[in-house]
Amino acid sequence: MTRDKISIAPEAGTAIGLQCPRLRRPPLDPSALTATPWDDPHAKARMGDAILSFIARGMPRSGFTKALYRRLSMMFGFIACYNQHGFWGTHFETTDARAAFLEQIV
Template identity: 40%
Template sequence: MSTRTTYKPEQFTDSGWDSGTPARKTRFVNALIRFIDQGCPAEKFTKQLYDGLYNHGYFSGFIAHYDRRGFYAEHFSTPDRRREFFAELMRSCRRDAHSGRADLWCDVKTILLDHYSNGAER
């Protein structure tokens, strides 16, 4: 497993929305990395992660279903689904990371892309 990295609010830009404050982005990115690095355990798929991945729309390509459990089943319930999720996540990050658009969470996507491009395990 990778060395635990904790990102800080000063690494993020306010998106202009209540859901995109530097503090919320920090909590989200740290929780998502822990979730992925731990193998996507169901008990760690929180409302915060669900909201960040689907409800707030920062990452395109994810089918929401009607609730967190449905989303988890679709994207994390098997190794193949986890690989597909991660590949889609990285596509979204590569597309938007260097766009300069705070509303698309480009800073979060840059952190994720850099984190996983530097050999962190998933």
């Protein structure tokens, strides 16, 4: 089933997956971002692209890297779960959890 360019389809290892391939391109432009004491614009663009790619691919467990966990656990008002696996279980294990994650970051 497709709704407004968001695909809801079976995904290996879960009952249902959400995918939105259009999020993957174009990549974020570092010149549109501001440096902070923690990250330069290029690092921000790389992480933003990684987050968008993860979402676009349907938030697969294999794509939820340690670096992605570290960044997401400090963004969008998320309180860090005990660890990477706890964050995954809370925010990505089910389609409802994934939809709630998307609602929180928008």
